[in-house]
Each structure stands twice: as C-alpha cells, then as structure tokens.
Amino acid sequence: MKPINIGLMGVGTVGGGTATVLKRNAEEISRRAGRPIRVLMAANRDVARAQEVVGPDVVVVDDALQVVNNPDVDIVVELIGGDTIAKDLVLKAIENGKHVVTANKKLLAVHGNEIFAKAQERGVMVAFEAAVAGGIPIIKALREGLSANRIEWIAGIINGTSNFILTEMREKGASFAEVLAEAQRLGYAEADPTFDIEGHDAGHKLTIMAALAFGIPMQFDKCYLEGISKLDGRDIKYAEELGYRVKLLGLTRRTDAGVELRVHPTLIPESQLIANVNGVMNAVLAKGDAVGQTLHYGPGAGALPTASAVVADIVDVTRLLTADPEHRVPHLAFQPDQLQDLRILPIEDVVSSYYLRIGAADRAGVLANITRLLAESGISIEAVIQKGSLSEGNAEVVILTHRVQEQAINQAIAAIEALESVEGKVVRLRMEELSN
Amino acid sequence: MKPINIGLMGVGTVGGGTATVLKRNAEEISRRAGRPIRVLMAANRDVARAQEVVGPDVVVVDDALQVVNNPDVDIVVELIGGDTIAKDLVLKAIENGKHVVTANKKLLAVHGNEIFAKAQERGVMVAFEAAVAGGIPIIKALREGLSANRIEWIAGIINGTSNFILTEMREKGASFAEVLAEAQRLGYAEADPTFDIEGHDAGHKLTIMAALAFGIPMQFDKCYLEGISKLDGRDIKYAEELGYRVKLLGLTRRTDAGVELRVHPTLIPESQLIANVNGVMNAVLAKGDAVGQTLHYGPGAGALPTASAVVADIVDVTRLLTADPEHRVPHLAFQPDQLQDLRILPIEDVVSSYYLRIGAADRAGVLANITRLLAESGISIEAVIQKGSLSEGNAEVVILTHRVQEQAINQAIAAIEALESVEGKVVRLRMEELSN
Numbered sequence: 050m051k052p053i054n055i056g057l058m059g060v061g062t063v064g065g066g067t068a069t070v071l072k073r074n075a076e077e078i079s080r081r082a083g084r085p086i087r088v089l090m091a092a093n094r095d096v097a098r099a100q101e102v103v104g105p106d107v108v109v110v111d112d113a114l115q116v117v118n119n120p121d122v123d124i125v126v127e128l129i130g131g132d133t134i135a136k137d138l139v140l141k142a143i144e145n146g147k148h149v150v151t152a153n154k155k156l157l158a159v160h161g162n163e164i165f166a167k168a169q170e171r172g173v174m175v176a177f178e179a180a181v182a183g184g185i186p187i188i189k190a191l192r193e194g195l196s197a198n199r200i201e202w203i204a205g206i207i208n209g210t211s212n213f214i215l216t217e218m219r220e221k222g223a224s225f226a227e228v229l230a231e232a233q234r235l236g237y238a239e240a241d242p243t244f245d246i247e248g249h250d251a252g253h254k255l256t257i258m259a260a261l262a263f264g265i266p267m268q269f270d271k272c273y274l275e276g277i278s279k280l281d282g283r284d285i286k287y288a289e290e291l292g293y294r295v296k297l298l299g300l301t302r303r304t305d306a307g308v309e310l311r312v313h314p315t316l317i318p319e320s321q322l323i324a325n326v327n328g329v330m331n332a333v334l335a336k337g338d339a340v341g342q343t344l345h346y347g348p349g350a351g352a353l354p355t356a357s358a359v360v361a362d363i364v365d366v367t368r369l370l371t372a373d374p375e376h377r378v379p380h381l382a383f384q385p386d387q388l389q390d391l392r393i394l395p396i397e398d399v400v401s402s403y404y405l406r407i408g409a410a411d412r413a414g415v416l417a418n419i420t421r422l423l424a425e426s427g428i429s430i431e432a433v434i435q436k437g438s439l440s441e442g443n444a445e446v447v448i449l450t451h452r453v454q455e456q457a458i459n460q461a462i463a464a465i466e467a468l469e470s471v472e473g474k475v476v477r478l479r480m481e482e483l484s485n
Numbered sequence: 486m487k488p489i490n491i492g493l494m495g496v497g498t499v500g501g502g503t504a505t506v507l508k509r510n511a512e513e514i515s516r517r518a519g520r521p522i523r524v525l526m527a528a529n530r531d532v533a534r535a536q537e538v539v540g541p542d543v544v545v546v547d548d549a550l551q552v553v554n555n556p557d558v559d560i561v562v563e564l565i566g567g568d569t570i571a572k573d574l575v576l577k578a579i580e581n582g583k584h585v586v587t588a589n590k591k592l593l594a595v596h597g598n599e600i601f602a603k604a605q606e607r608g609v610m611v612a613f614e615a616a617v618a619g620g621i622p623i624i625k626a627l628r629e630g631l632s633a634n635r636i637e638w639i640a641g642i643i644n645g646t647s648n649f650i651l652t653e654m655r656e657k658g659a660s661f662a663e664v665l666a667e668a669q670r671l672g673y674a675e676a677d678p679t680f681d682i683e684g685h686d687a688g689h690k691l692t693i694m695a696a697l698a699f700g701i702p703m704q705f706d707k708c709y710l711e712g713i714s715k716l717d718g719r720d721i722k723y724a725e726e727l728g729y730r731v732k733l734l735g736l737t738r739r740t741d742a743g744v745e746l747r748v749h750p751t752l753i754p755e756s757q758l759i760a761n762v763n764g765v766m767n768a769v770l771a772k773g774d775a776v777g778q779t780l781h782y783g784p785g786a787g788a789l790p791t792a793s794a795v796v797a798d799i800v801d802v803t804r805l806l807t808a809d810p811e812h813r814v815p816h817l818a819f820q821p822d823q824l825q826d827l828r829i830l831p832i833e834d835v836v837s838s839y840y841l842r843i844g845a846a847d848r849a850g851v852l853a854n855i856t857r858l859l860a861e862s863g864i865s866i867e868a869v870i871q872k873g874s875l876s877e878g879n880a881e882v883v884i885l886t887h888r889v890q891e892q893a894i895n896q897a898i899a900a901i902e903a904l905e906s907v908e909g910k911v912v913r914l915r916m917e918e919l920s921n
Contacts (some may be wrong), residue, residue, distance in 0.1 A: 061534050070775045080700055080823035081810065150624060178630070184776035186630025194614075194622025195795030196517045197506050264516060325758060338505045338781060340620035340793035346758060347779035357776035360633030372808040375519065384570045387516035 051061075053082070053367045054089035056122035056147075058113045058138060059097035059129040063152055063179070064091070067126060067359045068103045074360075082364045087375040117142045122303055124366055126359060129149040132159050135453045142173070143167050148360040148370070152179035152355055158253035159334030161260070161267035165380045176362035181206050181254040182331040184354030185347040186361065191335060192382040194453055198337025200262040200301035202309075208253045209349040210238045210245035211277050211297040215314075216327040219285050219294070225278060237329055246313040247276030249299065255299035258333070259310055261389060264383035268310075271393035275313035284406060284476060287447050288316050290430060293480065294324040300481065307392035309399050316404050316449075316480035323483065334483060342483075344465035397456040401456045402431070402449065402480040405458075407465060408472035409435075409444040415470040416446060420466075426461040428453045449480060489518070489758035489803045492558035492583075494549040494574060495565040496535035499588055500527070502788030503562060504797045510796075518800045522837035528552045537917050542812050551603040553578045560802055562795060563587040568595050575794040579611070584806070585725040588615035588791055590764040595691035595735045597696070601816045608810040612798035618643050618767040620790030622785040622857075624798065627697045627771060628818040634773025637697040638738035638745075638836075640919055642706035643690045645765035645785040646674045646681035647733040651750075655721050655730070661714060664867040665804070672764055683712030684733065684748035691735035694769070695746055699739055699827060704746075707829035719872075720842060720912060723883045724752050725870060729840075730760040736917065741826035745835050752840050752916035759919065770919060778919075790913065807811035833892040836915040838867070838885065843901060844908035845880040852882060858904075864889045885916060 055071070057064055068088055071078065079085045087106075092113035093099035094193065100109045110116070117125060117138055125142040129135045130281055132155050139156065141151050143164070151157070166222060178188045182205065196344070205214050210232060217228040232238035244250050253270040260267050277297050277363070285295045298315035317324040322344055326332040329475045331349025336342050337428060348354035371375050379385060407414040416433070429451045437443035450458065462475045491507070493500055498783065504524055507514065515521045518909050523542075528549035536545045546552070546873040553561055553574055561578040565571045568591050576587050579600070587593070593600065593613055604611045614624045618641065627636070642648050646668060653664040665682070668674035682850030688708040696703050721731045734751035735742060753760040758780055760867050762768040767785025772778050784790040805813050815821060852869070859866060865887045873879035886894065899913045 066775075072636050074633060074775070077635050077700075078633060080819045083815070083820045184773075185779055186626050189625060189630045190622050193626045193801060194797055197510060197514060197793045198801040199510050199513050199655060233601070240803045265514070322758060325761060337620075337793060338510070339502075339789040339796070341787075341790055342887065343621055343781070343783035345779070345781060348777050351777075353775040354777055355633065357773060361630055361777070363630060364632040368812055368814060369808070370812070372805070372812050376804055376808050378804060379517070379519070383516045384519045 050084035052085035053122050054088050054121050055363065056102070056116035056119060057084065057088050057091040058116055058121055058125065058127050060091050060093040060102050061128065062352045063355045063359065064128040066356030067128065070353060070356040070360050072104070074421060076399055078360065078364060082367045084318070084367065085364055086367060090116050090119055091206060099203035112135045113138050114141070114435060117145060117147065122147060123370065124148045124150060126361055127153060132156045136160055139164060140167060143171050143173055146171055146173060148366045149176045150176045150359055150366060152359060154257060154334065155181040158256040158267055158269040161257070165385070168380065169385050174369065174377060176366055177257070178362045179355050179358035181257050182333055183347070183349040183351065184263045184357045185331060185349070186358065187333045187345050188261065190345055191258060193378060195337050195340060195343070196382070198339045201336045201338060202300065202334045203258050203262055203333060204323065204481065205255065205258065205299045205331070205333040206214045206296050206323065206326050207299050207331055207333065207349060208245050208251040208297055209250070209331060210242065212326065213275060213329045214246065214297060215285070215297065219289065222282060222286070225280055226284055239319070241433065247280050248274040248334050249437065251297060251299045251312045255301055255310065255312055258302040259308060261382045262301065263308060264381065264388050265308065265391050266388055268393055271310060271394040273311040273313070277314050280314055281476065284404070284478060287405060287406065287434070290434065291449060293317060294319050295378055295478065296324065298481065304394070305484050306398060307394040310393050311399060314478055316478055318482060321483055378476050399455050400452050401455065402452050402482070403458050404478040404480050405448045405450065405462070406476040407446045407448070409439065409446055410472045411470040418468050419446065419448070419465055420468055422448070422464045423461055428457060428461055430470070486520035488521035488523050490557050490559050491522065491799065492552035492555060492561045493524050493527040493539070494552055494561065496527050496529040497564065498788045498793045499795065500564040502792030504566065506789060506792040506796050508540070514796065514800060518803045520803065522799055522803060525558060526552050526555055540715050549574050550577070553581060553583065554641060558583060559583045559806065560586060560799055561797070563589060568592045572596055575600060576603060579607050579609055580786045582607055582609060584610045584802045586612045586795055586802060588795055590616040590686070590689035590693060590834070592702055593902055594692040594705040597693070601821070604816065605821050610802050610805065611816055612815060613693070614798045615791050615794035617693055618769055619783070619785040619787065620793045621767060621769065621781050621785070622794065623769045623781050624697065627694060628780055629814060631771060631773050631776060632818070634775045637772045638736065639694050639698055639769060639771045640731050640759065640917065641691065641694065641735045641767070641769040642759065642762050643767050643769065644681050644687040644786060645767060646678065646686070648762065649673045649765045650682065650730060650735065651713060651721070654718055655725065658718060660718055661716055675682050682714050684710040684854050687733060687735045690696065690827055691737055691746060695737040695744060697818045698737065699744060700817065700824050701744065701827050702824055704829055706734050707746060709747040709749070709832040716750055717912065720840070720914060723870070723872060724840060726870065727885060728755055729753060730755050731914065732760065740830070740844065742834060743830040746829050747832060747835060750914055752914055754918060755892055757919055808841055835891050836874050837890050837891065838888050839897070840882045840914040840916050841886070842912040843882045843884070845875065845906065846908045847906040848875045851904070854904050854906055855882065855884070855901055858900045859886070859897055862893050864893060864897055
C-alpha cells in the first residue's frame with residue numbers, strides 16, 4: 050500500500066525523537082497501521098543538524114511553509130512550539146487540507162477553538178495526544194476510553210519539572226531555590242523556569258483536558274494559576290506529618306455552580322496512589338460516574354515518550370485518512386455542535402479544604418482566638434498541630450479545615466491576621482482528598 | 486440521526502450496568518457518538534427480572550438467538566459469559582453481519598483466533614475492552630495509545646479477588662483460608678473461587694493482552710498458571726521485611742528465546758507504584774521501547790465500571806459503523822495478515838529472580854551448604870535473612886537470588902532439599918523488579 054508521507058516541522062528534542070521512533074519501529078508500526086509511514090520532508094532552522102537527525106532520505110528545508118505547501122505531504126507534524134509561527138503554519142496546513150499532529154499545548158489551550166473550527170470546516174483531523182502528559186495516552190482515554198461516563202473531575206500531576214522539585218524538597222528537606230538550581234543542572238528545568246514552576250504549562254494541559262472531559266470550549270484565560278515558587282519546605286514537612294503530600298495539581302471539576310479550572314500546590318492524602326507519583330513522572334486521575342476513578346501514569350516529557358504519543362496520533366490519522374469526517378472521533382470528544390458553554394468558576398467561588406500555618410505570638414491565646422474566628426465563619430476544623438516553641442520565637446499553629454468556599458476562608462484569614470496574638474501572614478494551601 | 490440499536494444478551498450484573506449507563510448518560514453519550522444509542526432488545530433466562538432492569542421500552546426475550554437474528558439490531562452485546570452458548574451466539578451474530586461487543590475474556594482467550602478470523606471475513610468489528618481489567622481502558626491503550634512502541638513486557642494485577650485476598654493477608658496478618666471466607670461473605674469471591682484464585686481468570690486476560698502487545702495469536706493453553714491458594718502468610722511478611730509486596734501478577738515479556746506468558750504470585754519492590762495497588766483494584770504496567778513504563782489503574786470489576794468499558798466499545802463501533810473495514814483499528818492491534826507466531830516459552834525456560842524459604846535443622850551448617858550449592862549452580866544471592874529459632878524448631882533461612890533460569894533454580898532446590906541440615910520442602914516464589 051502507498052506509504053503515508055509525514056512533513057515534520059521542528060527537528061528539536063521531540064522532532065528528533067519522532068524521526069527516531071518512525072525509523073526504528075517502522076516494521077512494527079506498519080504492521081499496525083496497515084501501511085508504511087515515513088518522514089518525507091522536514092523543516093528546521095538548522096538544516097544541517099536536522100539532516101543528520103532524519104537521515105539522508107528526507108528532504109530538509111529551513112522554511113516550514115514548504116512542508117505545509119508540499120502536495121505529497123499527507124500529515125503535517127508541528128513540533129515547533131509556541132503560538133505565533135506555529136499557529137500560522139497549522140492554520141495554513143489545515144487550509145491546504147492536510148491533517149495535523151501537534152504536541153503544542155499552548156497553541157491548543159489558547160487558540161484551540163479557532164483551530165478546531167477551521168479543521169472541522171476543512172474536514173481534516175488535528176490530533177494532539179502529545180500535548181498532555183507526554184507518553185501517557187490520556188487524551189485517548191478521556192476522549193474514547195471513558196466515553197460512557199459523565200466525567201466528574203480530573204486531577205493531574207502534569208508538570209514534571211514541578212513534580213521533580215517537590216519530590217526533592219520532600220526527600221532531601223531542601224529549599225525551593227536549592228532544588229531549582231539542581232533541576233537546572235540536570236536539565237529538568239529551563240534557564241527561565243517560570244512557565245513550568247508558575248503553573249502555565251500545567252494550566253495549558255488542564256484546559257485541554259477540561260474541554261475533552263466536559264465538552265466545553267478551550268478557555269485558558271479563565272484558568273486559575275498558582276505555582277510552587279513560594280512554597281516553604283516547612284509546609285511540605287508539616288503536611289507529611291499530617292499524612293499528606295504536597296503536589297502541583299491541575300484540577301478541573303464539574304459542579305452545579307460551574308466548572309472549576311485551577312492549578313496550585315495541593316495537599317493530597319499519602320494513601321492515594323497519585324500522591325506517590327514522584328520525580329519527573331506525570332499522572333492523571335479521572336473520575337467518571339460509571340467507572341469510578343482511573344489513574345494514568347507515565348513519563349510526561351522527554352524525546353522518546355513524547356514521540357510515542359506523536360506517532361500514535363500519526364497511526365490513528367493514517368487509519369482514518371479516508372474515512373469520512375463524520376465518522377471520525379471528534380477533536381474534543383464531543384461532536385462540534387454539542388459543546389456547552391459552561392461557566393468557569395472564579396477561584397473565590399471554589400470549595401476546598403485548607404491547610405493553614407499561623408505564626409503565634411502567644412500560644413494559649415492564639416488557639417482560642419483562631420478557633421473562635423473559624424467557628425464564627427462556619428469553618429470546621431479537621432486537625433490542629435502546634436509546632437516550634439514560643440521561647441525560640443518560632444511557635445506555629447497548623448490547622449486543617451473541612452470544606453468551605455474560598456472567599457470564606459480568605460475572610461477568616463484576614464480576621465486571624467488582624468489578631469494581636471498572631472504574627473505575620475497566614476500561609477494557606479488547598480487540600481483535596483480526591484476520594485469521590 | 487437514526488439511533489443505533491443494541492441487542493443485549495445477558496442481563497446480569499454487567500448487562501444491568503450497561504442498560505443503566507446507556508439510559509442514565511444517554512445525552513452525554515449521544516453528544517459524543519453523534520447519534521442516539523439505545524437498547525432495542527434484550528435476552529435473559531429470567532425475562533421478568535430483565536424487563537424490570539431494562540425498562541418497558543425494551544423487548545425482552547428468553548431466547549438470545551432472537552437478538553442475533555433481529556434485523557434491526559446493529560450491535561450485539563454479549564454478556565452471557567463462558568465459551569459454549571456464548572460462542573455459538575457470537576459466531577452466529579458475526580455470520581449475520583452484526584458487530585459484537587463482549588466482556589467475555591474466556592471466549593476470546595480460548596476461541597479468539599476463530600472469532601476474529603470470522604469477523605475479518607464478514608467485515609464486522611468485535612470489541613472487547615471490558616474483557617480485561619474492567620473499567621480501565623487498557624485494550625485501547627495497548628492497541629492504539631502505544632502503537633508507536635515495540636512493547637517489551639506487560640505486568641498486571643488483573644484479578645481483583647486475588648488482590649483483595651493478598652491485601653488482607655498482608656494488612657491483617659490473616660491466613661489465606663480466613664481471608665477467602667471473608668471475601669466470600671463480602672461478595673468479592675465466588676462460592677467456587679478456583680477460577681479467580683488459581684489464576685485462570687488472570688491467564689485469560691493476560692493471553693489477550695499478549696496478543697495485542699506482540700501481534701501473536703491467542704494461545705491460552707500455553708499460559709503458565711499458578712494461583713495464590715498455597716501462599717503462606719509468613720512469606721508475605723518476610724517479603725515485606727525485605728522491601729517487597731506479594732501480588733498475583735500476570736506477566737508477558739518478549740525475549741529472544743520466545744514470549745513469556747505466566748501468572749503466579751510475585752514479589753515486587755514496594756517502591757513500585759503497582760506494588761501499592763490494593764484491595765479489588767486492578768492495574769496494568771506496560772513497557773514500550775519509546776514511552777518507557779506507563780501504568781493504567783482502576784476498578785477491574787463491578788457492574789458500572791465494566792459497563793463503562795462495554796459502552797465505550799459501543800461508542801467506538803458506532804463511530805466506525807460505516808467506515809470500510811480496512812480503515813478500522815485491527816482487532817488485535819496488528820493487521821490480521823501481520824500476526825507472528827512467536828514461540829511461547831515453557832516455564833522452565835523463563836528467567837527470573839527468586840525468593841526461597843528453607844527450613845533449617847542446623848542453622849550454622851545450613852547456610853554454608855546452601856551457599857555452596859547455589860554457587861555451584863551459578864546462582865548469586867542478593868539477600869539472606871534468618872528467621873525463627875532453632876530451639877523452637879522453626880528456624881528458617883530466607884534467600885533472594887539474582888536472575889537465573891527456572892530449571893537451574895529447580896535443580897538447586899532439589900539439591901538443597903536433599904541436604905541433611907534442611908527440613909521439609911523449600912518454598913519458592915518468583916520475584917520481578919519491573920525496573921526496565
């Protein structure tokens with residue numbers, strides 16, 4: 050059977066990995082796909098480097114537009130990243146009637162609605178398994194594997210850099226700054242790590258999963274983002290004493306009031322499997338009304354794991370290449386005319402449990418006062434521990450609350466901070482049991 | 486759009502769950518599938534009971550052949566179980582040009598080759614997500630999500646009854662017999678539990694996964710089965726002291742000599758996520774050459790979780806109903822003319838690490854003699870602990886070995902048992918690091 054011709058845009062880490070996997074597993078892949086799949090053309094700024102990676106049989110150019118306009122290319126694979134050039138190229142490829150496979154989470158989370166509408170109009174597929182959680186086939190699981198379910202929530206450890214940092218902070222008792230420097234040495238964190246550690250990357254991935262799970266448009270601009278850079282090692286330690294691990298969690302949940310869409314450091318009970326996902330690994334926990342909880346775990350980044358997802362998409366697209374568009378799996382799991390514009394909840398309206406750490410100037414007084422203020426706000430307490438010593442000037446009270454709306458806890462915290470017996474700012478972390 | 490008509494054969498636990506999910510999530514499901522899906526006809530021995538479950542809109546009959554022969558039925562869902570009547574009905578349905586969705590692992594592991602050949606011939610789909618690991622979309626992951634990979638091995642906790650028993654034995658220090666009785670009271674184990682506790686059920690599921698992973702025919706008859714009924718609580722305790730958990734593991738691995746296909750109690754390092762899968766939950770760990778390890782976790786049984794998988798298959802089949810057969814995903818992941826008849830390794834040829842527990846009549850002598858015998862067989866030792874006391878007559882030596890072929894360890898064990906300083910039979914368990 051005629052081979053499928055791939056046009057590869059971007060021959061960096063993932064692009065190189067994709068070329069490697071397609072070559073190394075060519076036989077295995079064609080036994081599955083029913084026809085050979087090969088890279089016909091590749092575009093990269095550094096042509097010579099790319100030529101070395103993809104081998105002499107592939108035409109390498111420096112202008113990606115040539116890939117998009119090449120009539121012999123069946124599937125365009127976009128691995129450039131970002132949402133400027135990549136966006137133009139993807140839209141142009143779609144316009145040219147080409148199917149697109151991309152690993153570009155930012156492009157989809159920010160411009161996905163426009164891109165999928167265009168793809169729908171032109172009858173082409175845009176596949177994006179590699180955009181979320183690297184090698185874990187989570188897009189396929191949410192879109193197809195759990196299609197019988199009313200999905201209730203999804204919680205994911207979806208940024209490997211942050212998870213590596215949090216794991217090291219816990220295991221070595223090191224500070225955020227120390228571990229970040231180590232992660233940068235090891236190549237797990239970029240020179241400018243903002244995108245990973247402040248939750249942007251996780252927010253992009255969460256936005257995509259929320260769209261698939263609930264049948265809503267992409268709306269990254271409404272995703273609440275809070276990173277790990279201000280985390281104090283003490284809170285990781287105290288959380289552990291209370292039976293919790295601190296993870297940067299992306300959490301999206303359907304509630305009667307709207308959809309929660311939020312990324313922030315979160316206490317999770319250590320008895321949960323996902324609390325034990327360590328290092329650079331990723332995991333996504335999905336709750337469906339029929340299936341209950343399923344966990345999907347694996348490497349969230351890296352050349353070959355991400356290539357695994359890119360190539361799986363290529364095989365999928367190859368299989369459906371000649372099927373008419375209405376029988377393909379919809380891009381966002383739901384038929385395009387069946388998306389709902391559910392409201393995204395502002396973070397103040399979200400309901401969560403909380404971890405509070407409060408500096409005490411006078412321990413006896415502080416507990417009585419805090420307890421009274423929380424009770425007055427209707428916030429009940431699950432656990433209290435006292436740490437440090439008053440004489441050494443580091444007495445602290447740590448409180449775990451039951452579930453309450455965020456604005457109520459914020460008001461209570463303001464009142465607590467105004468107490469004379471309290472010193473400094475209250476540290477507040479969100480806590481999720483993920484039990485149902 | 487015209488609704489898809491389901492013919493349901495068997496309205497027991499999973500059949501009832503399937504009817505419930507299709508009704509409860511009808512809107513959600515049709516938003517995904519692009520058209521309504523409804524149960525048109527159901528067959529069950531007890532017609533009145535089934536009618537109550539599926540509601541008054543569904544025609545209920547006691548003869549499943551009527552479902553298979555009903556020209557208005559698009560997809561036949563087989564939830565009868567076993568491989569006698571179910572086999573005839575599935576083959577008849579295929580002959581009648583109907584697509585089939587089944588949860589029947591035994592039917593596929595034993596007669597899958599015949600069934601898929603027939604389906605291929607008639608151009609119909611046979612989908613079976615629910616046959617392995619209940620609600621976990623593992624078939625889809627292996628067949629499509631990891632299609633870029635040369636899959637190296639799969640290890641699964643795929644029998645909830647056994648995992649429940651092992652979890653309770655560890656947590657409560659109870660004996661196998663005690664926990665089995667408890668499991669029977671709770672409904673987690675059948676009155677005759679043989680099928681679950683002796684590894685048959687896990688063997689069926691493993692056979693199906695091996696076929697998907699390696700592109701080989703189903704060959705359950707060559708699957709090595711060893712259950713948990715002879716497990717002594719002591720070994721679970723000693724394993725834990727050494728940092729391991731004992732799980733009933735289904736393991737299939739591609740080696741140069743052939744394919745390993747085996748189910749048996751296995752020591753797994755407690756640092757592995759899969760070692761922490763407890764109670765009735767299931768998990769499958771797959772190793773691909775590109776992706777590395779991915780873990781897929783969730784409920785392996787139960788009405789609604791299994792229905793989640795059945796209905797996901799129904800949605801898949803619905804989407805591809807009018808696509809021509811060559812563009813559908815192949816039943817066994819690989820194109821039907823691309824299956825390879827790799828040799829299944831006899832258990833004697835398998836290479837593994839081992840846990841040995843040896844009764845000692847004379848402790849000083851026993852260690853020296855055992856060490857000598859193992860060294861003579863080229864078996865190196867990873868760890869030794871001594872348990873019990875010679876004076877109380879329960880002195881024991883526990884040894885963990887490095888990797889060695891099973892026939893070599895068996896020979897060494899025979900020699901050890903012949904020692905005068907050794908009492909009784911040597912207990913031997915297999916051990917897998919699952920690290921690469």
